[in-house]
Amino acid sequence: MSGLALRGISKAYGDNHILRDVTIEAQPGEFVALVGPSGCGKTTLLRIAAGLDHADRGSVWLGERDMTAMRPSERDIAMVFQSYALYPHLTAGQNIAVPLAMRDLTIWQRLPGIGNLMPSQRGIRADIQRRVLETARSLRIDHLLDRKPGQMSGGQRQRVALGRALVRSPAAFLMDEPLSNLDANLRVHTRAEIVELHRRAGVTTLYVTHDQAEALSMADRVAVMIGGRLLQFDTPEGIYSNPAHIEVARFIGSPQINLLNGEVDAAHGVRIGGRLLAEGVNARPGTSVTVGFRPEAIKLGAPEQAGLIASLRRIEFLGSETLVFIDLAGGGDTLVAKLAPSDATAFALGQAVTIMAASRDVLVFGGDGARLSVSPPMRMVANG
Amino acid sequence: MDSIALPAGGRAGTSNPAAAARRSEAFAGWRLAGPAVALLALLILLPTIAVVALSLTDFELGYDEIRFVGLDNYLELLDDRTFLISLGNTLTYTLIVTPLSVALGLGAALLIEADVRGRALFRTVYFLPVVSLLVAMATVWQYLLHPTIGPVNALLRLVGIAGPNWLGGSDTVLLSLAFIGVWQAVGFNMVLFLAGLTAIPRELYAAAEVDRAATAWDRFWLVTWPMLGPTTLFVVTISVINAVKVFETVSTITQGGPNRASEVLLWTIYQEGFVYLRVGYASAMTVVFLGILMVLMVLQYRALDQRVHYT
Amino acid sequence: MTPQAWTLARALRLAILSVGALVFLAPYVWMLSTAMKPREEIFSSSLTLIPERLAVVENFSKAFTRVPMLQLLMNGVIVCTIILVVQVLVALPCAYALAKLRFPGARTLIAAIMLGLLVPIHATALPIYVALSGAGVLNTYFALAAPFMISVFAIFLFLQFFRAMPDDLINAARLDGMSELGIVLRVIVPNAWPAITAFSIFSVVAHWNDLFWPQIVVTETAMAPPPLGLIFFRAAEAGDDYGALMAATVVVTVPLLAAFLLAQRRFIEGITLTGLKG
Known part of the structure; x- marks a missing residue:
């Protein structure tokens, strides 16, 4: 088993920088998700890993092998495409067999028609058949092997595409938004199945998606890319609760993180609306900063309690949770809080409230978007 | 003031609004399609029936007499050496022009599509013959292939070969006409193949590369050729039909000669029908010609149903 | 695929397409050339494309009058x-x-x-x-x-x-x-x-x-x-x-x-x- 490493990858079309010095090293057997908004360069990075595109700078490694100059066919990598890219003229079984036939049969044995007359190919073909069937059984598509892609549903096609990737036990898997063409129910179901497949096969996997839920729920580690840069490469928990950059904080999490603009005061604190939101901020006094806290970090209190003063604008009941939208007093900012429905019943529209958050949940970002360290942690702020 | 409700009645029989709407839609439909229907009947349906009917008579233009002769014309065709030679020549011509123009059209399309350099230029150059007046270009080729003053033979003389009388010798005339036919048809086939090639999803080639189809040869057989199936079938059919309809070059250059060596179907029909005015007999030939076209179309539909439908 | 292989393939493609283009263009070139040549030069059956004496007026006036x-x-x-x-x-x-x-x-x-x-x-x-x-x-x-x-x-x-x-x-x-x-x-x-x-x-x-x-x-x-x-x-x-x-x-x-x-x-x-x- 080998890891997959992309080191210092840069690529530009003219002045359009698609990728800027991106380095991602997936450990052997690791499941790494590349997530980011569309146009962030994640698919290009995947195609560079596959050898379908070439980087201007940087190298691609599979274990100890430098694959940078290798063609896709030499890389021992399998890929699942967003559109599945099944050969429409071949049956599911023939589709799955293609990589094996290409590897195991000679150019003469593959020739249409004549190939069947070549010696010694019968044994190889039987072996290919056996492995196709094995793979199909593991994906529960063995009853579909004689159908052509045009006669299958989206979910079935997706499995055939997975089968074509799985059948030859590659050194690494690349997946380009493989679930994006499925309906919502099937997507959640297949998500679990791919994770299960990955656990069984234990093959290093690079998985591109724009869906943060997919990335967080499936991957061992998540790489967040925005504007061609790798902003953070960390575990899902790390990405969510400890974002290294304001863009990461903004992109990950639904509803979006609450962000308020402020300034570092002489005592290294940040005050908004007269209330101290953070202390011990590691930045020079006078620096503009952005303070963020997740909707679920917000506690609402009665107006007489200490905290930011605000009024309730809208309440959205979502079943398992309730979203409360709050207008801050004296400013245009609207915050959103995620409460347990039972906690939300205490509040009514238009009501004045105070907002509180634990200091460990308050994130401070500098003017360049980078996270600033805050000390000491663990205090209830917004009470000063 | 105005009421939304439509006034009831007025005319008798409009009590059912749905039926009235249907009637008015049908009326509009027939009014719009009317001219086309009339012309279709007058210029295609009727003449086609007439040609079949005439083929059963001995009608000759200029003679008032017209006699029903049953299948006599068709029986005569079986013994007509000119007609049989004509059929044979048309078959030979088609068998040369179709494979060559399809293969070269495909080859040109593949080469042009393979890289961006010179793509537009080559496409334009290969397409030129399609929009050039064929009669004029046939005249030019006649000069190029002239046995004594033609540049082709002059070129051959440079390397010490005495070129034949291309369009004047009965051994070479059909070959030369076929060459002109290929020259004229390649560009047309090429643009159809180019359209077919651009319709192939790029991701299939990416998938083929990842699936270890390492060489262009492998990818051609795995992706390009099967995906071009419908286009190829179509191009072959249209090439065959156009080859069977060869007329302009023969009429311009050889007039069927020398010694009937370039006698082709439409030229023979033209001579019989419009020069000798033996309308009945020429009609029988026309029916045979039409029959050949029908068979070709049926074969195409069969092939389309069986092999190249993927969805 | 090495850069050399690329240039070779590209050169081959250009070469084949160019030869084909010559065959396709030849009739047009000769048509123009011959339309400008006087009778005697045409019958000398030389391969020169540029006429020694221009006969454009002569040829085209015939084309428009005959x-x-x-x-x-x-x-x-x-x-x-x-x-x-x-x-x-x-x-x-x-x-x-x-x-x-x-x-x-x-x-x-x-x-x-x-x-x-x-x-x-x-x-x-x-x-x-x-x-x-x-x-x-x-x-x-x-x-x-x-x-x-x-x-x-x-x-x-x-x-x-x-x-x-x-x-x-x-x-x-x-x-x-x-x-x-x-x-x-x-x-x-x-x-x-x-x-x-x-x-x-x-x-x-x-x-x-x-x-x-x-x-x-x-x-x-x-x-x-x-x-x-x-x-x-x-x-x-x-x-x-x-x-x-x-x-x-x-x-x-x-x-x-x-x-x-x-x-x-x-x-x-x-x-x-x-x-x-x-």
């Missing part, structure tokens, strides 16, 4: 225009009715059109000729255009195009109070330009180049369209005056070629579209 060349070109323009206008005017409403209206006989009509696609002019030429000859209208523009007044191919092409248009577009026009003919003129036609352009190119190329039918119904030089005129010119020229002949071929070939070179993309798209649908 036959009424301008008249021939004019005939071509008039006949192609009549054919195209009538074809489109007849086909558009019919295709619209078949695509968007329900009326009895529509299915039969579509079947008749599909069958009509299989019948070329060569099959119907005899009876139509007999009729035109009987009516005494040979050697007229009407005779030249008559059999092409209906194009089942145009109906078929437009039909496919209109079927892809949303029904709601037409329903909206009806709610806005348009008549069916008004819908055709003000909604369908403006949206059908790609199909109409493609068909126009196809139709003009086909009829400008057609020899078969003109050769049947026209015997007078004054009524001949360009291809037939060229045949008459050759007959009138008896000898092998290739200089004048090439000058004449240049004159009749240039109009369409110039149009093509000016609007290449449209031509190629048009021929591809009509080719693939045919």
Whole structure:
């Protein structure tokens, strides 16, 4: 088993920088998700890993092998495409067999028609058949092997595409938004199945998606890319609760993180609306900063309690949770809080409230978007 | 003031609004399609029936007499050496022009599509013959292939070969006409193949590369050729039909000669029908010609149903 | 794939395509060259392309005087225009009715059109000729255009195009109070330009180049369209005056070629579209 490493990858079309010095090293057997908004360069990075595109700078490694100059066919990598890219003229079984036939049969044995007359190919073909069937059984598509892609549903096609990737036990898997063409129910179901497949096969996997839920729920580690840069490469928990950059904080999490603009005061604190939101901020006094806290970090209190003063604008009941939208007093900012429905019943529209958050949940970002360290942690702020 | 409700009645029989709407839609439909229907009947349906009917008579233009002769014309065709030679020549011509123009059209399309350099230029150059007046270009080729003053033979003389009388010798005339036919048809086939090639999803080639189809040869057989199936079938059919309809070059250059060596179907029909005015007999030939076209179309539909439908 | 292999493959591609391009261009080059050469140089059968003595005026004046060349070109323009206008005017409403209206006989009509696609002019030429000859209208523009007044191919092409248009577009026009003919003129036609352009190119190329039918119904030089005129010119020229002949071929070939070179993309798209649908 080998890891997959992309080191210092840069690529530009003219002045359009698609990728800027991106380095991602997936450990052997690791499941790494590349997530980011569309146009962030994640698919290009995947195609560079596959050898379908070439980087201007940087190298691609599979274990100890430098694959940078290798063609896709030499890389021992399998890929699942967003559109599945099944050969429409071949049956599911023939589709799955293609990589094996290409590897195991000679150019003469593959020739249409004549190939069947070549010696010694019968044994190889039987072996290919056996492995196709094995793979199909593991994906529960063995009853579909004689159908052509045009006669299958989206979910079935997706499995055939997975089968074509799985059948030859590659050194690494690349997946380009493989679930994006499925309906919502099937997507959640297949998500679990791919994770299960990955656990069984234990093959290093690079998985591109724009869906943060997919990335967080499936991957061992998540790489967040925005504007061609790798902003953070960390575990899902790390990405969510400890974002290294304001863009990461903004992109990950639904509803979006609450962000308020402020300034570092002489005592290294940040005050908004007269209330101290953070202390011990590691930045020079006078620096503009952005303070963020997740909707679920917000506690609402009665107006007489200490905290930011605000009024309730809208309440959205979502079943398992309730979203409360709050207008801050004296400013245009609207915050959103995620409460347990039972906690939300205490509040009514238009009501004045105070907002509180634990200091460990308050994130401070500098003017360049980078996270600033805050000390000491663990205090209830917004009470000063 | 105005009421939304439509006034009831007025005319008798409009009590059912749905039926009235249907009637008015049908009326509009027939009014719009009317001219086309009339012309279709007058210029295609009727003449086609007439040609079949005439083929059963001995009608000759200029003679008032017209006699029903049953299948006599068709029986005569079986013994007509000119007609049989004509059929044979048309078959030979088609068998040369179709494979060559399809293969070269495909080859040109593949080469042009393979890289961006010179793509537009080559496409334009290969397409030129399609929009050039064929009669004029046939005249030019006649000069190029002239046995004594033609540049082709002059070129051959440079390397010490005495070129034949291309369009004047009965051994070479059909070959030369076929060459002109290929020259004229390649560009047309090429643009159809180019359209077919651009319709192939790029991701299939990416998938083929990842699936270890390492060489262009492998990818051609795995992706390009099967995906071009419908286009190829179509191009072959249209090439065959156009080859069977060869007329302009023969009429311009050889007039069927020398010694009937370039006698082709439409030229023979033209001579019989419009020069000798033996309308009945020429009609029988026309029916045979039409029959050949029908068979070709049926074969195409069969092939389309069986092999190249993927969805 | 190494950079060297790339350049080799590229060079090979360019080489093959260039050789092919030479074969394709050769007739045009020689046509132009010969049209400028005097008689004696043509008969010296040398391979030089640039004439030693220019005979442009000589050759082209023959081309314009031996036959009424301008008249021939004019005939071509008039006949192609009549054919195209009538074809489109007849086909558009019919295709619209078949695509968007329900009326009895529509299915039969579509079947008749599909069958009509299989019948070329060569099959119907005899009876139509007999009729035109009987009516005494040979050697007229009407005779030249008559059999092409209906194009089942145009109906078929437009039909496919209109079927892809949303029904709601037409329903909206009806709610806005348009008549069916008004819908055709003000909604369908403006949206059908790609199909109409493609068909126009196809139709003009086909009829400008057609020899078969003109050769049947026209015997007078004054009524001949360009291809037939060229045949008459050759007959009138008896000898092998290739200089004048090439000058004449240049004159009749240039109009369409110039149009093509000016609007290449449209031509190629048009021929591809009509080719693939045919």
